[in-house]
Amino acid sequence: METQTADRRGSDGRLSTGLALFSFGLGAAQLVAPGTLGRVIGVGAHAAAQRTLRLVGAREVLSGIGLLARPRHALPIWARVLGDAVDLALLGLALRSRRRRRSRRVYAAIAAVAGIAIVDAYVGARRARRGRPVRSVALTVDRGPSEVQRRFDELVHGLPGVYRVTYRVAPRGRGTEVRVDTNEPVEYDLDRELRQIKQLIELGEVVHAQPYEGR
Amino acid sequence: MRAACWMGRRDVRVEEVPDPRILNSRDAIVKVTATSICGSDLHLYNGFIPTMEKGDILGHEFMGEVVDAGPGIDPEILAVGDRVVVPFPIACGRCWMCRHELYSCCENSNPNAYVAEKMLGHAPSGQFGYSHLTGGYAGGQAEYVRVPFADVGALVVPPHLTDEQVLFLSDVLPTGFMAADNCKIQRGDVVAVWGAGPVGQLAIASAKLLGAERIIVIDRVPFRLRMALERAGATDAIDYEDGDVLERIKAITGGRGPDACIDAVGMEAHGHGVQFAYDRAKQLARAEPDRPLALREAIFACRNGGTVSVVGMYGGAVDKFPMNAVLNRALTIRAAQTPVHRYMRPLLALVEGGQLDPTFIITHRLPLAQAPRGYDLFLRKQDDCVKVVLVP
Ligand SMILES: NC(=O)c1ccc[n+]([C@@H]2O[C@H](COP(=O)([O-])OP(=O)(O)OC[C@H]3O[C@@H](n4cnc5c(N)ncnc54)[C@H](O)[C@@H]3O)[C@@H](O)[C@H]2O)c1
Numbered sequence: 001m002e003t004q005t006a007d008r009r010g011s012d013g014r015l016s017t018g019l020a021l022f023s024f025g026l027g028a029a030q031l032v033a034p035g036t037l038g039r040v041i042g043v044g045a046h047a048a049a050q051r052t053l054r055l056v057g058a059r060e061v062l063s064g065i066g067l068l069a070r071p072r073h074a075l076p077i078w079a080r081v082l083g084d085a086v087d088l089a090l091l092g093l094a095l096r097s098r099r100r101r102r103s104r105r106v107y108a109a110i111a112a113v114a115g116i117a118i119v120d121a122y123v124g125a126r127r128a129r130r131g132r133p134v135r136s137v138a139l140t141v142d143r144g145p146s147e148v149q150r151r152f153d154e155l156v157h158g159l160p161g162v163y164r165v166t167y168r169v170a171p172r173g174r175g176t177e178v179r180v181d182t183n184e185p186v187e188y189d190l191d192r193e194l195r196q197i198k199q200l201i202e203l204g205e206v207v208h209a210q211p212y213e214g215r
Numbered sequence: 216m217r218a219a220c221w222m223g224r225r226d227v228r229v230e231e232v233p234d235p236r237i238l239n240s241r242d243a244i245v246k247v248t249a250t251s252i253c254g255s256d257l258h259l260y261n262g263f264i265p266t267m268e269k270g271d272i273l274g275h276e277f278m279g280e281v282v283d284a285g286p287g288i289d290p291e292i293l294a295v296g297d298r299v300v301v302p303f304p305i306a307c308g309r310c311w312m313c314r315h316e317l318y319s320c321c322e323n324s325n326p327n328a329y330v331a332e333k334m335l336g337h338a339p340s341g342q343f344g345y346s347h348l349t350g351g352y353a354g355g356q357a358e359y360v361r362v363p364f365a366d367v368g369a370l371v372v373p374p375h376l377t378d379e380q381v382l383f384l385s386d387v388l389p390t391g392f393m394a395a396d397n398c399k400i401q402r403g404d405v406v407a408v409w410g411a412g413p414v415g416q417l418a419i420a421s422a423k424l425l426g427a428e429r430i431i432v433i434d435r436v437p438f439r440l441r442m443a444l445e446r447a448g449a450t451d452a453i454d455y456e457d458g459d460v461l462e463r464i465k466a467i468t469g470g471r472g473p474d475a476c477i478d479a480v481g482m483e484a485h486g487h488g489v490q491f492a493y494d495r496a497k498q499l500a501r502a503e504p505d506r507p508l509a510l511r512e513a514i515f516a517c518r519n520g521g522t523v524s525v526v527g528m529y530g531g532a533v534d535k536f537p538m539n540a541v542l543n544r545a546l547t548i549r550a551a552q553t554p555v556h557r558y559m560r561p562l563l564a565l566v567e568g569g570q571l572d573p574t575f576i577i578t579h580r581l582p583l584a585q586a587p588r589g590y591d592l593f594l595r596k597q598d599d600c601v602k603v604v605l606v607p
């Protein structure tokens with residue numbers, strides 16, 4: 001039996017899926033109705049603008065596929081950031097040749113793309129950080145899996161860098177094996193905290209070697 | 216209260232320090248009535264054990280009277296007023312290691328386990344007065360001492376036995392006994408013991424009790440060799456200053472070697488020649504913490520298929536370890552910080568029954584205030600010193 005809890009990867013997982021769906025929607029609009037979209041964002045509906053928008057739309061759909069296919073890699077997300085930069089540059093060029101009434105729409109489009117770029121960069125940074133080597137701390141606690149899992153679920157919260165806790169029944173009467181994965185560059189503290197949780201479960205209190213402040 | 220504190224290399228002072236208090240529910244406070252200096256303390260004294268801090272209270276062999284007990288202690292097991300002797304390893308009594316009687320490897324008593332793990336792979340238990348690698352617990356060469364997990368640690372001793380009869384149940388008696396026990400002695404066996412300090416003496420006495428027929432002791436201090444022959448039960452003594460030890464052991468054992476060899480010397484072995492100079496130089500340069508001369512000799516001397524039982528202390532990775540001899544000659548090596556709790560009750564019974572009397576090793580009784588003198592006498596083996604008992 002193996003169970004997991006406290007998987008903290010959920011949040012940016014949802015963000016990535018959201019970005020991918022957004023990419024599909026935008027890309028589809030650009031491919032199917034480039035003229036309408038061109039008018040909405042203020043770049044016009046002439047043939048050159050429609051061609052450019054179709055190309056951008058195709059790229060958008062590809063990047064959505066990339067995001068879903070490689071959910072843990074930073075590369076697809078940085079490709080998106082690069083795409084955002086290209087879009088901003090194209091919009092900048094469009095600005096130079098537009099009349100004032102249309103340029104207001106272009107400004108709005110620039111603001112929207114910049115907003116998306118910020119979200120992309122944020123997700124990219126998180127993914128890059130998560131790409132750091134993962135350290136596991138494992139310990140065996142002399143209790144059954146349900147008790148160990150319940151107590152760890154309570155106590156492991158708030159420890160920095162813990163993103164996954166895995167539980168497994170240890171061989172023959174040895175209790176429960178707990179493996180904690182972390183990607184924070186903590187050296188000693190996590191080990192100490194986890195040992196203290198073990199002490200709390202096995203002994204009911206944290207063991208002190210010396211008087212500490214406040215005692 | 217007053218306590219013997221480690222103030223640096225070769226610097227022990229009796230200082231005024233705060234009284235201990237109960238910090239955990241299964242703590243007891245013991246008023247110390249007798250404590251002793253161990254060969255292991257000499258390694259601290261000589262500055263060979265890392266992570267000592269100035270002011271640390273020394274001492275892991277002690278006994279006394281319970282003057283306070285935490286709320287987690289069942290009064291049926293231990294109560295204020297009980298007279299107790301306390302094992303030097305601190306053990307929770309409940310973890311997997313403790314339940315398998317591996318008390319000196321308790322998983323819960325060493326708050327600095329993560330430091331020890333870096334050095335040793337896995338961490339040993341907490342210990343009294345023995346560096347911060349084993350938790351930094353205050354020791355018992357003091358007027359009072361806090362004893363964690365006193366309900367599994369402190370052993371209540373019967374009133375008709377004197378302090379001196381039971382004090383060594385805290386360490387050197389179980390250690391000497393385990394050294395012999397690990398040899399799996401059969402009737403008629405030949406056992407050789409390196410080191411005629413307190414641990415070596417009690418290893419000899421235990422080997423005799425367990426049925427060894429010939430017991431060879433190796434040291435260079437004449438009165439210690441004499442004590443081993445006259446009091447402990449050794450049959451042959453070798454002064455290693457007098458020439459080649461291995462040759463003489465072969466001569467005594469018909470060329471075959473002892474069935475078991477006990478290293479009761481540890482990391483600060485003396486010796487001669489190139490090998491000693493090499494180890495001494497490396498140790499002084501802090502490139503190697505140990506001088507494993509006696510250990511190497513014990514391995515070389517042991518008969519094929521025999522056991523090398525190591526209780527002498529080692530502080531680091533030893534150099535020039537003759538693994539080729541261990542492998543080619545099918546030797547078994549056994550070693551441990553003694554899981555004292557496992558041996559206390561059976562040994563108390565032997566002391567009570569008169570089969571084992573460890574008091575013969577005591578040569579000096581000093582007030583706690585003279586702890587610095589005690590350390591110096593014991594280190595230099597002056598005044599025929601074998602074991603110093605301090606009385607607070
Ligand atoms: N494993 C444990 O749990 C445990 C417990 C207590 C003590 N110890 C260790 O046991 C060792 C002995 O303790 P002790 O209290 O008897 O100390 P001790 O210092 O009194 O005894 C050591 C003896 O070894 C002799 N010696 C030195 N070099 C030698 C050599 N090359 N060959 C033969 N003898 C040699 C010394 O002359 C001395 O008599 C120490 O290392 C101590 O730390 C271990």
Ligand SMILES: [Zn+2]
Nearest residue numbers: 253254255386
């Ligand atoms: Zn000792």
Ligand SMILES: [Zn+2]
Nearest residue numbers: 307310313321
């Ligand atoms: Zn334990």
